[in-house]
Amino acid sequence: MSDRYRIGDYEFDTYEEYLEAQEDVKKIDYITKEVDITDADAALRLYTLIRNKEIVFRSKIGISFSWFLTDVVAKNSQNLLEERRKQEERQEQGNKLKIAGIFCMIGAVLCLSYYGLTVWQDYQKGLEYEKLQDMQNMTGHVIEDSSADSEQDADGKEQEETADKSKKKKTEQAKKQKLTVLSKYKKLYQQNRDLAGWLKIKGTNIDYPVMQTGTDQSDFYLHYDFDKKESDHGSLFLDARNNFTDRDTNLIIYGHNMKDGTMFGGLQNYMDKEYWEQHRELVFDTIYEKARYTVEAVCLSKVNYQDEDTFRYYNFLNAKSKAEFQAFLSNIQQLSVFEHTIDLSYGDELLTLSTCNYYMQDGRLFLIAKKE
Secondary structure, X not given: OOXXXXXXXXXXXXXXXXXXXXXXXHHHHXXXXXXXXXXXXXXXXXXXXXXXXXXXXXXXXXXXXXXXXXXXXXHHXXXXXXXXXXXXXXXXXXXXXXXXXXXXXXXXXHHHHHHHHHHHHHHHHXXXXXXXXXXXXXXXXXXXXXXXXXXXXXXXXXXXXXXXXXXXXXXXXXXXXXXXXXXXXXXXXXXOOOEEEEEEOOOOOOEEEEEXXXXXXXXXXXXXXXXXXXXXXXXXXXXXXXXOOOOOOEEEEEOOEOOOOOEOHHHHHHHOHHHHHHOOEEEEEEOOOOOEEEEEEEEEEEOOOXXXXXXXXXXXOOOOOHHHHHHHHXXXXXXXXXXXXXXXXXOOOEEEXXXXXXXXXXXXXXXXXXXX
C-alpha cells in the first residue's frame, strides 16, 4: 500500500488521516445536499454547530470547508450590518417609514410571486424535458418497426463484425462513410442544430439532450435550455473544443449541480461507493452513433488559476502518445475519491461528466467513463 494517500488535491501522510478525510467528505456531501449554505441563516446555523463542536471535522478537507463557510458567514454579516445601517437611516426619516413599509409589503408580494413563478417554471421545464424524452423514444420505436430500419440493423451488425476483426479498419471505414443523423434524433436536430447527442444513466434523473456550440459561445448552454430560452438550470453541454465526429480521446460534458437533483445534481450520489458500483453503466449517443460507457473513476478537483502549474482534468481532450495518456491516468488516480486501481489504458475512448462540488471553493466533481 502506498505511503501517501490522496483525495482530490489533498495529500495525507497516513492511512488513518486518509480515512478521516473520507469521513469528512461524506459529511460535507450530506451537508451540501441538505442545506443551502448560500442562505445567510442556514450558513450561520451551520457555522454555530461547527464552532460548538456539534459537527466535527478531523481532516484538512474538513478544515478547508470550515474556512470556506466562515468566509460565507463573514460576507453575510457584512451585508447584514450594511442593511441595518440603512434601516436606521430610514427610521430617522419619520413619515417616510410608512412608505418604506408599503414598499416592503410590495416587495414581499413580488418575492412570493417570483417564487411561485420559479416553481411553475421548474415544473414546466420538467414537462419540456419529458416531451423531448418522449419525442426521442417515440421516434426510435417507430423506426425500429420499419423495414428501412431492419436494413440499417443488418448493416450495423455487419459493421460490428468488421469492427471485431480490426479496430483500425473500422476507424478507416468510419471516416469514409457519410455522417448521417440517427433516426431517433432527427426531429430534435431539426429543432436545434446545436444538438450533439443524448446522455442517459439508468436509475437516475439524468436523461437529457447534450448541446454544443462553437468556441465563441462555449458556455452559452450554461444559462439556456434546449429551446434557447434563459434558464437557471441551463442544459448539459459538450466542451466546445471537442470533436465528437472524428472522436477525441476524451469527450467532456458539463452540467449544473442543481439542488433539486436535475441536470448533474445527481452526480453527488457517486461520492457513495455503493451507489457508484450500482450505477456504473451509462449511455451517451452522439447524433451519429450509439454508445455505452462504464464509469471507471469518481474524482474531486478544483478550477485552478491560470498561473498555477498544476494538472487540469478539463484540458485533457486527446492523448497524442502513450506517455501522455499515462500521465493523465496517474493524475486521475491521485484525484480519485475511492482507493482502487482505475481500469483505463492507452487507446480507450473516454467520457468525462463534470459539475460543481462544494467540498471546497471552486471545487469540482467529475466522473471518468470508458466506452465499451
